[in-house]
Amino acid sequence: MSRVYAILPGGVDDLAAPSGGNRYDRRVCAGLAAAGWRVTELPVEGGWPSPSPEEKARLAGALAAIPDGAPVLVDGLVACGVPDVVEPAVRRLPLAVLVHLPLADETGLRADAAARLDALERRALRAATAVIATSDWTAARLVEHHGLAPDRVHAAAPGVDPAPLAVPSDSGGRLLCVAAVTPRKAQDVLVEALGTLSDTRWSCTFAGALDRDAAFTARVRRLVEAHGLGERVRFAGPLAGAALDAGYAAADLLVLPSHAETYGMVVTEALARGVPVLATAVGGVAEALGQAADGVPGRLVPPGDVAALAEALRAWLTDADLRERLRAAARARRDTLPTWDATVRAVAGVLDGLRLWKGPT
Known part of the structure; x- marks a missing residue:
């Protein structure tokens, strides 16, 4: 049985604060499990992407507990702001970072804060074994903006569940x-x-x-x-x-x-x-x-x-x-429309590549 460790934000199951990223993480983990992967989830509480030293230490501890060579899928909200944690981890772990939104794209950031997050993300993604983006557009942007090798960046668009047709109103209002x-x-x-x-x-x-x-x-x-x-x-x-x-x-x-x-x-x-x-x-x-x-x-x-x-x-x-x-x-x-099965297959393809990992290049 294939195994993957999934490091997720601590609030991934908070129904009071639903998000597309959390739903994506949930569907991918469930889909991998249904496809025969042994998924070990490690939710990490913290103020990501700008955690305290104690929160960073907890993430480093979670990574340290994972056996050498085991594939790791980590949410970009957790990983992209902490290259100083990611860089040592990838010396012994094949690590795929899942990017839902580039950190500097959050509206309302001061220019200096956006530049700092952008630089941190660049380091983290360059260190990662693989990068998964949630659209072809995002994958291409990460390659160009952060100078990543195209063969390390993969797109896995979100799926959608079938649903009954809505009944429109006459006014459309x-x-x-x-x-x-x-x-x-x-x-x-x-x-x-x-x-x-x-x-x-x-x-x-x-x-x-x-x-x-x-x-x-x-x-x-x-x-x-x-x-x-x-x-x-x-x-x-x-x-x-x-x-x-x-x-x-x-x-x-x-x-x-x-x-x-x-x-x-x-x-x-x-x-x-x-x-x-x-x-x-x-x-x-x-x-x-x-x-x-x-x-x-x-x-x-x-x-x-x-x-x-x-x-x-x-x-x-x-x-x-x-x-x-x-x-x-x-x-x-x-x-x-894309299906969640297709999303899971795309992510599983990246993880299959991580299982062949022979160490950092």
């Missing part, structure tokens, strides 16, 4: 944004755009954690009140499981106004239900959106552009023919 309320997800831009659409019929549900950035959440709430949208915007908090399924089932359009995304799992989750997507043209979002025989199942606009987002929303809300075209494309895209 049920908008849904699934994302933690943070500067990177740019809910402030969405609220500003919605503020220009008071003459149209719509409601918008924000489904995502409200405690990641208290100051930003307060800003978004102030904007809602300033535009008089309190009766039309609902903050549902984090949703998971059946509650999230119900949110998608009740949606006409998913809106994702992010400043940065490596893929955008919520995009494919919406498309699995035949729900079109309005998102920003950043990172791997175009890859997730894809294209079907009936056309692109949504629309991409520039990030941070309130006017462009408002124009796209107005077109959706006022043009019934456009809504039907995008719904047809979304329904067609359902048949071509």
Whole structure:
């Protein structure tokens, strides 16, 4: 039986703070186990990617307890900020780092903090035996930005579960944004755009954690009140499981106004239900959106552009023919969406290579 040690963030199972990265980690570990791998999980609590010395020591201790030569899959949130822990570990362990989001891509970082995290990540990824990215776009960017050998960087896009078709409303006005309320997800831009659409019929549900950035959440709430949208915007908090399924089932359009995304799992989750997507043209979002025989199942606009987002929303809300075209494309895209089985096979292929590891080069 093949064996892998998986080092995950300590909050990977926190239902109060769901994230695409945590769900990805969970599905991959479960899929590897179902495929016959012996998966030993080692959740590591800490303030990643900027842990205290004590937290770094705990990670180093977890790695030290792994037998020599055993393959290790470590979440990039844990590994990328601590090259001084990764570098000695790879002298005796083949280690694959799973990058969900490059550290410096988090919106709102000061320039000096972003540069520091970027440099740390470069060291960690150059030391790693292999790197797994969650989209082809991210894999290519890591190769170019960090100067990594292309044959060490692999893409394993997130899968999506089949889901029943959502039943659209006549007006198309049920908008849904699934994302933690943070500067990177740019809910402030969405609220500003919605503020220009008071003459149209719509409601918008924000489904995502409200405690990641208290100051930003307060800003978004102030904007809602300033535009008089309190009766039309609902903050549902984090949703998971059946509650999230119900949110998608009740949606006409998913809106994702992010400043940065490596893929955008919520995009494919919406498309699995035949729900079109309005998102920003950043990172791997175009890859997730894809294209079907009936056309692109949504629309991409520039990030941070309130006017462009408002124009796209107005077109959706006022043009019934456009809504039907995008719904047809979304329904067609359902048949071509990636599966979790494919994700697990891609990751397992990288881990199989680690089992052949003969030591650092």
